[in-house]
Amino acid sequence: MFEKEYDVIVVGAGHAGSEAAAAAANLGCSTLLITMNLQNIAQMSCNPAMGGIAKGQIVREIDALGGYSGIVSDKTAIQFKMLNKSKGPAMWSPRVQSDRMRFAEEWRLLLEQTEHLDFYQEMVGGLIVNDGKICGVKTSLGIEVRAKTVVLTNGTFLNGLIHIGEKQFGGGRAGEKSATGITEQLVDLGFDSGRMKTGTPPRVDGRSLAYSKMIEQPGDEHPEKFSYSDATKPLLEQRSCHMTYTSTQVHDLLREGFDRSPMFNGRIKSIGPRYCPSIEDKINRFADKDRHQLFVEPEGWNTVEVYVNGFSTSLPEDVQFKALRSVAGFEKVKFFRPGYAIEYDYFPPTQLTHTLETKLVSGLFFAGQINGTTGYEEAASQGLIAGINAALKVKEKEAFILKRSEAYIGVLIDDLITKGTEEPYRMFTSRAEYRTLLRQDNADFRLTPKSFDIGLASVERMKRMEEKEKKATAFVQFFKETSVSPDEANPVLEAKNSSPVKQSGKMFKLFARPQITLEDVRNFEKVEAYIKEHHLDKEILEQTEIQVKYSGYIEKEKNNADKLNRLEEVKIPKNFDYTKLKSLSYEACEKMSRIKPATISQASRISGVSPSDISVLLVYMGR
Template sequence: MSLFQDQYDVIVVGAGHAGCEAAAAAANMGCTTLLVTMNLQNIAQMSCNPAMGGIAKGQIVREIDALGGYSGIVSDKTAIQFKMLNVSKGPAMWSPRCQSDRMRFAEEWRLMLEQTPNLDFYQEMVSGIVTKNGKLIGIRTSLGIEIKGKSVVLTNGTFLNGLIHIGEKQFGGGRAGESASFGITEDLINLGFESGRMKTGTPPRVDGRSLDYSKMIEQPGDINPQKFSYSNVTSPLKEQRSCWMTYTSPEVHDLLREGFDRSPMFNGRIKSLGPRYCPSIEDKINRFADKDRHQLFVEPEGWNTVEVYVNGFSTSLPEDVQFKALRSVPGFENVKFFRPGYAIEYDYFPPTQLKHTLETKLVEGLYFAGQINGTTGYEEAASQGLMAGINAALKVKGEEPLILNRDEAYIGVLVDDLITKGTEEPYRMFTSRAEYRTLLRQDNADLRLTPKGYAIGLAKVDRLERVEEKLAKSEAFLQFFKDTSVKPDEANPILEEKGSSPMSQPDKMFKLFSRPQLELEDFVKFEKVKNYIDEFELDEEIVQQAEIQVKYSGYIEKEKLQADKLNRLEYVIIPDNFDFDKIKSISIEAKQKLNKIRPKTIAQASRISGVSPSDISVLLIYMGR
C-alpha cells in the first residue's frame, strides 16, 4: 500500500507565498494536488516584514484576488492596519498596503488551504525531481520516496543550498531556525539548467516593551480604511494599530562602520547580489555617504504579540554591532533583541529558461515560481505561484494556457520582464516598470481579470456577477455625466470655492468634472448627482470608478491606443524552429539573445535587452511584414 495516490495532477514543492497560491489554484480548478513542505507549521510564513502590498505590490495583490487567488482575502482577515499609498498622486500610482498579524496570517492561510477540496499535504524535504526520457514524472524525497505527478511546481524560496550570514558566522539554513534544502539544484544542473546565487537580508526583531514610542513619530492607518479583496467575504478594518517612525544618525552610522571589516558583505564572503531597492543598513551607509540619517519604520508584528519588526535596518553585521548601533537610535535606548538580523545566500535559476506559462523550456511539466526565478517580495512570489498553478492545471486538463499581456496586468509585466530580460539581482515590481500603468490601476483589477479567472474555473460566479454589476453601474453613471447639463448658477459657487474659472453658459457635467480642481467630494455637492447616487444605490467604489474615467479619460484612451498598436506585434508569431543565425542583417548580440530566449512573438523579441529596433525591422521583413 502506498502513502500516496498513484499519480497527482499537480505537485507543489514549498509552502511559502508562491507555493500556497499555486496549490490553491490547481486544487480549486479541480486537479488532484499535493503540497509538500519541510515544515507544515511554517506554511505561508512571512519571513521578512509583516505586511502585504505597497507601491505596485498592492496592485498585484488585487490582481491575485481578482483572478480567484487567496492572498487578498488572507490579508484582509489578518490585517492590523490599512493604508492607501500615493493618494496625493494620480490614481495610477495609488497602491494599497496593510500591516499584517504575522501569526494570524500563516494560520489563516493554513486553514483556508485545509478547507480546499482536492488538496493533500505532506511534510518532508524534497531532494530531487524524477524524469524519464527527458519528461518529468514526479519528485523524490529525502527518505527516498518517489511521488508521481503529471506536473511539478518548484517554489523553494531561499532554501536551495541556503547559507545564513551573521558577521563572521555562517551556517546552512533556508530561514532562521530552519534547515536548507539540498539535492534539487544538483538535479536541475544535471538536466542542463543554468543556476546562480542571490542574497537577501532581514533586520533584527525586538521587544516592543523595551521601546520608547514617545521619541518616535506615529504612523496611523487611514481614517476610512479600504481592503484588498473585491469579494464580500471580508470587511474593512474597524480598529487599527499604529506603526512608528524614527531615524538613524551620524553616531549610529559610525558605530555600524566599526563592524564593516567583520561584515560578510564587505569582506568578500558574500559575492552574490542583493535587492537593489531594499538595501541593508550598511549598504545604505556606504552608498549614500552624504546622508546623515535614514528612516526606520517600527512595525508591530500582530494584535497581541510584543515582537516588533525594525523595517529599514536589514543587516548581516555581527550581532554585537547591531545591538550597540540600534541602542543609539531614538526610542531604542533600552532595546532588547528577540533575534538579530542576518543575510542569506541561496540558489536561483535565471528565468530566461522559462516559457511565459512559467513552465521550463528544458523539462515539460516542470514549473518554477517565486525566488527560484530571482524575484524578491511576497507579492511577486504569490503572483508567480498563482500563474504556475493555473497553467499546470490547464496543461493537465489539455486546455490553452493563461498568459497575461503587459497591458492586462502587473502580473503580465512581471512574468514578461523575467522571461525576456532575465535578472541578475533580486527583481522587485514598481509602477515604473509598467508602460500601461494608467490602465493597470488597483481599482479596476477585477474588471480586467475576474472574467479571465471565471473562464478558467478559478473565480466563482458570484465574483463575476459583482464585476458585471460594477461595470454596468459605472458605465451608466458615466453616461449620466455625458448626458446631463449643469447651469452656471449651480456650478459657479463651487468653482469659485475651488479657484477654477466660472462658467458663462450651461455645459455637460462630463466636461465640467474633468477640471483638475474638482474632486469626488465636489461631484456630490450637485443635487442631480446626489439624487442619482441615492436612487441607484451606488457605493463608493463605483463612484470612484466613474470619477477616474471622467478625469483621466484622455490618458486612458491614449494608453489603450498605444497598447493596441503594440499588441499587433503580439500576433506576429515566430516559428519554434526559426533559425535566427540565417539572418545576416541583425547584430551578433541580437542573434545570441534571440537564440537563447527563443521569443514566441515579434513583440516579445522587441523587449529583449540587446535586440534593437533595426533588428526588429529585419525580423518583420523575414516574417513577411
C-alpha cells in the first residue's frame, strides 16, 4: 500500500500540520499527511478569525517565510481590521474574520496542488522507534508507514475529553473522536506529559438575533491584507461583526449552574488559557464587574451560523441557553450547538530543541498544541518551523532557527523550550523585547531572504521584497537629502500647531516631528512629484513613514539586540556537565542539565538561572 519510505510524515492536519506538510513538500521532500478526517483539514475549531494582537505579526511572518496561512486568510476573509492603530507601529496587528468553510476548503485545495505531498485518512496509534531514532508510524489498522522524520501535530485529540456540565465524553473536537496510543508510548519512551484545557462558546442561529440592539463593528474603511504576494487582493466588500454585553442578571443565571460546572466541582483539573477565560471563570475572577463584552461574529459570507466570542463555557447546556437569552439581542436565540470545554494531553516543550525536534528521539518533531500553546497562529508557525527542519534534517543541511530579535516566531519557540509552560501559551507583543524591530509591516524584509536561502520563498517573492526595500530606502534617503525653505515649510507646520522654522533644513527633520504625518509632507511639491515619478504604493509609503518617525527607537533596539546576540554566539557543548561547576547554584545546575541550553544567551533566559550563574559559565568558557 505504501511502497516507499517517506522523507517526512506529518500526523494531524490542523493549522500546524497543514503548514508542516506544505513546508516539507515545498522543500522537495516526499511527504505524507495523515489525519483522522480529510474533510477537516485546517479546521477552525474555535473562532472564525486569523490574526489579532501579536498573532497578526505571526501570520505576516509565516507568509514572509513562504507559508500558506496569510494567503488562505486573505482569500477567505469577510472582514479586515488593523488593530491598535492609535498606538505606535510596533503594536499594529492585522486581523481578519474568516469564512470558516471556505478557509478549510482553500487550505485543502492548496495542499492538493502541492507537489511531493500524499494524503491518507486514518488514526495514527503509535510510532516506530529504533535505537532512539524515529522510523515511521503505525495506524489503527496496523499499517506501518516508514519515514526518515515524523512531525506530530495532534492538537486537542490526544486522549481528548469533552465536558458539558455533568456530562463528559471522549472526543478531540465536537463530533470527532479522540486519538489514543501515542501519549502512552511516548511516556514509555521517557517523555513527560501533562493535561491542558481549552474551551469554546455556543454557536447560534443568526436569524434569531436582534442586531438592532447591538453595536455594529464594521471592518476598516480601506482594508489591507496579510500576504506580501500578489496572489491575493484586499477586500472590496465586508461583513460587520456586532458587540453586546452580559449583565448582572446574566451573571446571576450563570452562577445558578456553578455547582454543576466541571470547572468548579473538580471534574476538570487541568489549567485553561489565562487570557481567554470561560464566562464562568470571568464572572468568578472579576466579581466586581457587572458586565463583559460579547462579540457576535458571522461564520461566513452565506451561512447564518454565528460565533459568540467571549461566552466560552462548559456549563450545562440548559444554563448556557437560559443565560444567553438574557443578553441584549439574544432574547429569542436558537442554538446550533452548546459551548464545551476539552481536556487533552500535551508534552512540556522543554523536551525539545530550537528546531522543535525532541531531545529523546532523533527525527521526531512536535508542533502546535502538543507543545502547550493555544491559537491557530501559534500552531501554524510551529508547524512551519518543524516542517522546514524535518526537511533540512533529511537533506543533512543546517537547521533553521530564528532568534528572538528576528521574529515573533523566534520569541515563541525560545519561550517554550527555555521556560516551558504550565498553562496554554499565547503570544503577546509584551513577550517580545524587540517589538519595535518585529513589526507586521517589515516581516518580509526580516524573513524572506532567510526563507529564500533555504529554498522555500520563491524567486518572485524575493524580487518583490528587494524592489520594495530598495524603493523605501531610497525614499528615506530623499528626505535626508532634500531641503525645504521656511516659506514652504511654515504653512504646513503652523496648520498642525508645530513650531515654525527660521531657516532651510532637511525634510527628514520636519517629517520626524510627532505632529507631522505623510499626508502633511505630501503638501510639498517635491514629495508628491517623487511619489508619482517612482510609482510608490501604500506599502512603501507606510514603510518610509515608520522608518523616518521611529528611526531613533529602531536604531537603539538594533544596538541592544546586537549586544545580546553576541551571547548567542557563545555555544555550550552538547552534553556539558554542569555539576563540575561548583560555583553554580543548585537550581541553575538542575535546570540547565534538564533543558540543555544551546547557547549562553538561551541559558540566561531559563527561569531560576541568575546573572551570577551566567558569569560562572562565561568565565568557564573563557569569556
